[in-house]
Amino acid sequence: MSFPDPITVFRTEAAELLEQVESGLLDLNVNLGDKEQVDAVFRGLHTLKGSGAMFGFEALAAFTHHCETAFDQVRKGIVPATHDLVTAVLGATDHMRALIEVPGGDHDAVSEMLLARLRTAVAAAGDPAAQVASQAPAKPQGTTYRLTFSLPMNAMANGNNPLGLIDELRDLGECTVSADRSTIPALDDLNPTDLYLSWTVDLTTDKGRSAIDDVFIFVMDEMQLTVEVMGETPASAQPVHVASAVPAPPAVPSSPAPAPEATAVARAAPPAADPKQAKSSENVRVPAERLDELMDRVGELVIAQSRLSQLAGVSGDLMLRAVSEDVERLSGELRDTMMVLRMVPVAQLFGRFRRLVHDLAIETGKTIELVTEGESTEVDKSVIERLADPLVHLVRNSCDHGLETGEERRAAGKPAAGKILLSARQQAGEVIITIKDDGRGINRDRVRAKAEASGLIAPNAVLSEQELLQLIFQPGFSTAQQVTNLSGRGVGMDVVKRTIDALRGTINVVSKTGEGSEISLAIPLTLAIIDGLLVRIGSGRYVIPLSAVEECLELSIDDDMRSRGRSFISLRDSLVPFIRLRELFRTGTTPDPFQKVVVISTGAERVGLVVDQIIGDHQTVIKGMSKLHHDVATFSGATILGDGGVALILDVAHLVAAGQQQEAQLRAAG
Known part of the structure; x- marks a missing residue:
């Protein structure tokens, strides 16, 4: 049995911690008075610092300590939270990631620059005189506490280092430490992974009792701890007891319940049946490769x-x-x-863009509001991973080119803050992800002029609205008048197009001058297994994704002959164009006496597919096409049938678009 590498596990958990810290900082940036978010950010930084020190990431622990200290001052009310402070710590989280990925690198210069920015933000946050007053101890000599604590026997094996806790206590003030070695067994009975020591610490500090609690906050539920204030009357010097759920060395006997006026408050461990504990124990971390x-x-x-x-x-x-x-x-x-x-859920994907929009707003000097909808919509994890880069390009493009500056927006009668909407919804076996902004919209004249100058279209060529807007996804195409750090080289939109095509998805663009643009990505929910409708066309078998099938009709030879030249069927008082797949695939076979029409749809668009026989439903394991067939747009993949034969999977979006184009041509000719 193989065990995971502890450093790999730490890096994974540290990445999650940094995401939580970043999310808390972005929430705090919206509401600087949110005490709950301040505490959440502090706890995340505190955990990251302790874990980093435990696993040997000393540079990470030292750097994070300064950010933790800054938020400790915010938490205690010494300095207020400010936008500059939040921005400084956000920048620091990027550096923390670098310290995790390359712990032995040369990070000193960057660390010092970021810490200088952090110190400036903290200094500017509060009144220096008020800070001095608030930092002055209430009692010159401080308060002396006597702490007696012991950790579970398996604490060292689980990665809890008691020396780290003692070092944190030393940071609080002058302390004297003594270890109780009376429970150490004889050498023959000693287990080197067990912890037999307990400690007594006399600590004199002006930090207050809450600072002591913070030292033990992440091991409190698994240890035994007694805290008493030295020099107080017995009624007010009652110890604090934390019951251990894991066998531990003998602890100081419990004292009677404290009187109401006691300065130390008893803190009990949560019950074993705590639903939160039960819920966390049900979750298992599994590598994506498995x-x-x-x-x-x-x-x-x-x-x-x-x-x-x-x-x-x-x-x-x-x-x-x-x-x-x-x-x-x-x-x-x-x-x-x-x-x-x-x-x-796509919330995992959308969450990344809060930080991106925050940074882009600073870089462009614009006020940008990000709104997300449908975050609970679920998509296959492989699809989520491959959508990240396209969405980054689309969001950057909307922020840089789509949204106007505050002055331009006010002149146009709009709010100074631009708005970007990220939304997701499921529709007929697809997830529709929409990026919408309320900016200036796409300049169609500029798009046409650029396309003609680049030779993409002939001068004065007749194009539909969608065909013209789709030109922005051509390689190297850009209407930007100048190249910026964010966009303008015509690379990003090409990446979007190629990635969505590889996912067998489609892109739809809607833009209104002066009102904004909306780009919708229609992506299959999964790339692995789908329910399909197996059909026969000539001697070949094909699969139509069942989620796109609306209904099946019979097309007799007489109906087929009557529809020659117009390719429409009447379906409940509406005309639906259809495609004869035998002609499209050039099978060279004669049609069956009673052909079938499979009506498929993507959204509001419908088209019929004429097939010879409907064989039935089929669980379809999607296999990718070879590089030789990569550009064949009619098919999105292949599958292996029960008899060992191969059936091609039809690309519904492409066929619907072809059917609608055929309909438009027939209407224009009529």
């Missing part, structure tokens, strides 16, 4: 089940058919469970 491997195995199982079903169908053995039905049911349930495991 999920991918499991998904591959499930795909192979689905293919094998399809073969078994085909064999059972031609066999007269009732027992074989019964087993085949059971395997089909179980494989379907396993597939559905696996798909749920791979689905993650």
Whole structure:
């Protein structure tokens, strides 16, 4: 059995901590008086510092300590939270990531620059005279506490270093430390991974009792701790006891419950049946690679089940058919469970853009508001990973080119703050992700002029609205009058187009001059296994994604002949264009006597596909096309059938677009 590398685990958890800290800072930047967010950021920095020191990331711990100290002052009310302070710590989190990834690198110059910015922000946040007054101790000699504490026997094995706790206590003031070694067993009975010591610490500090609690905040529930204030009457010097849930060295006996006027308050460990603890114990961290491997195995199982079903169908053995039905049911349930495991909410994707928009607002000098909707919409994790870069380019483009400056917006009668909307929703087996801004919109004349100058279109060529707007995704295409640090080289939108095409998705652009632009990305929910409708066209078999199928109709030879030259069918008082796939694929075969029309749709657009036979539904394991067939837009992939044959998966979006284009041409000709 292999165990995960502790440093890898630390890096993963540190990345999560930094995301939490960053999210808290961005929330705090909106409401500087949010005490809860201040505490959350402080706890995150405190945990990161302690974990970094524990795993040998000393530079990270030392650097984070300064950020933690700054927020400790905010938490205690010594200095107020300001936008400059939040921005300084946000910049520091980027450096923390570098210290985690390259712990031995030369980071001194960057660290000093960021710490200087942090010190400037803290100094500017408060009145120096008030800070001196607030930092002056209430009692010149401070308060002396006697702490007696012990950690669980397995504390060292779990990564808790008691010496780190003692060092933090020394940072609070003058202290004397003595260790109790009476519980150390004989050498033959000693387990080197167990902790047998307990400690007594006399600490004189002006920091207050809360500072002591902060030292033990992350081990409080698993240790035994007694705190008493020296020199007070017995009634007011009651110790604090924290019961340990893990066997530990003998502790100081419990004292009676403190009187109401006691200065020390008893703090009990949470009950074992705490629902929060139960919930956290149900979560297991699994590497993404293992999920991918499991998904591959499930795909192979689905293919094998399809073969078994085909064999059972031609066999007269009732027992074989019964087993085949059971395997089909179980494989379907396993597939559905696996798909749920791979689905993650787009909130994980959208959360990254809060920081991006914050930084872009500073860089461009604009006031930008980011609004997100549909964050609970779930998408396959592999799709989420590949959508990150395209969305970055689209958001940067909206901030830099789409939104006007504050002066331009006020002159146009708009609010000074620009608005960017990120939204997600599911629709017929796809997720629609929309990036919308309320800026100046796309200048169509400039797009046409640039396209003609680049030779992309002929001068005065007749283009539809969508065809003209789609030109912005051509390689090297940009209407920017000057290149900036953010955009203008015509590279980003090309990346968007290529990535969405690779995901078998589509892009729709809507723009109104002076009102803004809206770019919608339609992406399949998953790239692994789908339910499909297996059809036959000539001698070939093809799969249509079942989520896009609306209904199936019969097309007789007479109806087929009557529709020649116009390719429309009447469907409940509306005309729906259809495509004869036999002609599109050039099968060279004669049509069946009773052909079928499969009506498919993407959103409000519908088109019919004429096929020879509908075979039935099919669990489709998607296999990617080879590089040789990469540019064949009609197909989005292939699958293996139960008899070992191959069926191509039709690209619904491409076929709908082709059908609508054919309809427009026929209407123009009529």
